[in-house]
Amino acid sequence: MRISQFSEPEAPFIPKEGINIGEVSNLLSVPRSTLLFWEKEFGSFLSVKKTGGKHRRYTNREVEALGEIKRLLNEEKYTVAGAKRRMEMTRQQTRSFEQILTDALGKLETGMKVSDVARNMARQMAV
Numbered sequence: 001m002r003i004s005q006f007s008e009p010e011a012p013f014i015p016k017e018g019i020n021i022g023e024v025s026n027l028l029s030v031p032r033s034t035l036l037f038w039e040k041e042f043g044s045f046l047s048v049k050k051t052g053g054k055h056r057r058y059t060n061r062e063v064e065a066l067g068e069i070k071r072l073l074n075e076e077k078y079t080v081a082g083a084k085r086r087m088e089m090t091r092q093q094t095r096s097f098e099q100i101l102t103d104a105l106g107k108l109e110t111g112m113k114v115s116d117v118a119r120n121m122a123r124q125m126a127v
Helices: 021-028 032-041 060-075 080-109 114-126
Strands: none
Touching: 021 032, 021 060, 032 060, 060 080, 080 114
C-alpha cells in the first residue's frame, strides 16, 4: 500500500528518521490512542523506534502499515483478528514472490534463457 491512497493526491514526505505520533495521527486522521492500540495489537507488523526520550518515531514503512490497518478495519470491516490474518497472508505472499524473483535472477545469472526463466516463474506463481 502506498501512502497516496489515504486521500492526499501525493504521498507526504517522511524523513528517514521518521515522524512523531502526532504527525501520524494527523496524516491518517486517527486518534493517538488508536495508533497506540494498533501498535500493541499489530506489533509483529510494526517496528516503531523510540528515541532516547521514549518518543515514538514512525518511518514510511510503519505509516504504510498503519494505513493498511486502518483500511482493513474501517473500510473493509475486518475484525482485529481478521486484519492480522489478512496482513500475515500478504506478508507470506510477498516473501514467496521475493523468493521466486531471487531464484529467477540466479537462473539468469547462470545463463538460462529469459523465456525459460519467465515460463518457470509463471508456473511457480500459479501454484
